[in-house]
Amino acid sequence: MLERPITDWLPIxxxxxxxxxxxxxxxxxxxxDAYVDHPAFGTAVIGRIIESEGFRVAIVAQPNWKDDLRDFKKFGRPKYFFGVTAGCMDSMVNHYTANKRLRSNDSYTPGGEAGFRPDYATTVYSKILKQLYPDVPxxxxxxxxxxxxxTHYDYWQDRLMPTILADSQADLLVYGMGEQPLREILRRLKDGYDFSGLRDIHQVAYLQKASDELPKWNEWETVELASHEVCLQDKIKYAANFKIVEVESNKWQANRITQLVNEDVLVINPPFKVMTETEIDASFDLPYTRLPHPKYKNRGPIPAYDMIKFSINMHRGCFGGCSFCTISAHQGKFIASRSEKSILKEVDEVTKHPEFKGYLSDLGGPSANMYRMKGKDESICARCTSPSCIHPVICSNLDTSHKPITELYRKVDEHPNIKKAFVGSGIRxxxxxxxxxxxxxxxxxDEYMEQLITRHVSGRxxxxxxxxxxxxxxxMRKPSFKYFKLFKKKYDQISDKHNLKQPLIPYFISSHPGCEEADMANLAAETKELGFRLEQVQDFTPTPMTVAEVIYYTGVHPYTLKPVFTAKTREEKQNQNRFFFWYKPEYRDLIRNRLNKLKRPDLANRLLGGGNAKKK
Structure with missing residues (x-):
């Protein structure tokens, strides 16, 4: 690790x-999470923003919550507030597989060791702090x-849970990308406001007594959800709630949302408008060391850091709106793109890393090729309530030009210390x-694809x-598979033209809502006929604030309230997943028997009737 003064990091x-x-x-x-001072890690970003506003900030990383609470007390009582985060992942997704088995590692901990954070970490940390310092926000x-x-469905407890504000006892919640609300919070605190004076800020949520009148701030219209107690009794009401929350979370001129929770009312203020180029640049241009804290040097590498230390995030947000994905729910559907100057400055910083050998692992984002894409007429975007800009068709108002990203790739390629800059993020x-x-x-x-395939693919x-x-x-809110076939044809043509052997690696999900067993068998047959032998398959996990989670719990689609089949039992999931591995001898009889029971001998013949697919 690079030797630098300890004061280059925020104190821990x-x-x-x-x-x-x-x-x-x-x-x-x-x-x-362990403290990694890098713009890909939320704790570092929030800490550096607090520092940039003139505040003295310290970090308690992965405190012992079990039997000794001194980690929570080591800095004493802060002047303004405690900020709490579970880290870069939901702690339950971090801890458990789709089959609810405890994971043996944690990518955000030195040495990849598991066990350094609790289940429901945000709630656990917040309650401890409220116990120790009841008067500190x-x-x-x-x-x-x-x-x-x-109110959200928790897959791991198999029940509906109320807003995390109720269980955690926290005073205020910032949702989504936190830079804009956090800066406004800090400026008000500096001006002498207390926490009760922060409740009119965009993109915050809080609980107040149901008997208290809602404040008339900013002339916001208010949309009321079915109460938490009603949702516990009526799954359809819960499903209908989700549609409201998703629509309001993706509008430019959104409404305030309220929901009764026992004797309190949850208030969720509308989000900020998407970050400007200047605002997002300011976040990425803060003085990060881009290194883990030296405290960890004898505990082994931090896997998540090793994965991204030579990568560049060019934008935030995703307008895909996929039913199983939380990106748009957290980052928003509108793309916030960095300037070329900021990106190229970060590229230059990466090349100075003592371990850098000339290869960038990723020039990307949530979806690698959405950089600078936005509505051509912003007034149309301002009225839009669709959760996706590309489903079921691409919006005619969406500028999908790949010219800005192609030109940026070329500028990165021109850097004298860059041998190759790969695109490791998935592309749309x-x-x-x-x-x-x-x-x-x-x-x-076509120009983008030529540039991508010839210059930016790392093997696959x-x-x-x-x-x-x-x-x-x-x-799923995904396009027909026929478009993948057309893309593959185009990809193969360009690869053959340049004599490149860089296979496509397609990702698939089993047991997703709407998927019957025969659908899974057909997926296996189609991919076999395309020459794929799939080795990694993602089993669907219902995560909070997604369409698919709502369908899994309620059995209906939140937008139509019509029934949708979902595989839920272990046997149903295993039956679906098994089709991926048609090439394994131990599964052949099981697959044939299942397809015969489904009266689909045609699929059995396509999968098992001969012809070995080459491995890709």
Whole structure:
């Protein structure tokens, strides 16, 4: 690890606070992740923003919550508040597989060791702080708090849970990307406001007594959800709630949302408008060391850091709106893109890393090829209530030009210390298929594909068709599989033209709502006929604040309230997953028997009747 003064990092020990000459700390952040001072890690971003606003901030990373609470007390009482986050992942997704088995590792902990954060970490940390310092405000944020801000289904307990504000006892919740609300919170605190004076800020949520009148701030209209207690009794009401929350979370001019929870009312203020280029640049341009804290140097590498230390995130947000994905629910559907100057400055910083050998692992984002894409007429976007800009068809108002990203790739390639800059994030292949993307007027998609395939593929390219059944894909909010076939044809043509052997790696999900067993068998047959032998399959996990989670729990689609089949038992899931591995001898008889029971001998013959697919 690069030797640097310890004061280059935000302090995580009492000794580091004393080295700075501080007699108290303004804000203490408590995080479920180890402290990595890098813009891909939320704790570092939030800490650096607090620092940039002139506050003294310290971090309690992965505190011992079990039997010794001294980690929570080591900095004493902060002047303003405690900030709490579970880390970069929901702690339950971090801890458990889709089969609810405890994972043996944690990518956000030195050495990949498991067991350094509790289940429901945000709630556990917040309640401890309220026990120790009952009069100090607690502000919660991060993906766990964000996606659990209203009544939500928890897969791991198999029950509906109320807003995380109720269980955690926190005073305020920031949802989504936290830079804009956090800066406004800090500026008000600096001006002498207390926490009760922060409740009119966009993108925050809080609980107040149901008997108290709702404040008339900002002339917001209010949409009331069915109460938590009603949702416990009526799954359809819960499903209808979700549609309201998703629509309001993705509107430019959204309404305030309220929900009764026991004797309180949950208030969720509308989100900020998407970050400007200047705002998102300011977040990425903060003085990160881009390294884990030196405290961890003898505990082994942090896997999540090793994965991204030579990568560049070019934008936030995703307008795909996939039913199983939490990205748009947390980052929003509108794309916030960094400037070329900011990105190229970060590229230059990465090249100075002592371990850098000339290869960027990723030039990407949530979806790698959405950089700079937005509505051509913003007034149309302002009125839009659709959760996706590309499902069921690509919006005619969406500018899908790949010219800005192609030019940026070329500029990165020109850097004298870059040998190769790869695209490791998944790309939206449907944006590159002319038959689907009718907005491709200037042909720059072909130019992008040529640049991507010849310069930026590290051995193989990841794409995510997710399924082959049109019925299932409609539930997923994904395009027909025929567009994947067209993309593959185009990809293969360019690869052959340049004599490149860079296979496509398609990702699929089993047991997703809307997927019947025969659909899974057909997926296996179609991919076999395309020459794929799938080795990694993702089993569907219902995560909070997704369409698919609502369907899994309620049995109906939240937008139509019509029934949708979902595999839920272990046997149903195993039967679906097994079809992926048709090439394994131990599964052949099981697969044939299942398909005969389904009266689909045609699928059995396609899968097992001969012809070995080459491995890809």
């Amino acid at each position: 020990t009492k000794k580091e606070v004393e080295k700075r000459g501080w007699d108290e700390v303004d804000v203490v952040i408590v995080s479920g 607690v502000l919660i944020g991060g993906i766990e708090a964000s996606l659990r801000r209203v 292949y449907d944006l590159l298929v002319d038959d689907f993307n009718k907005n491709n007027k200037d042909g720059n998609h 390219l990841k794409v995510a068709p997710e399924h082959t059944s049109d019925d299932t894909l409609r539930v």
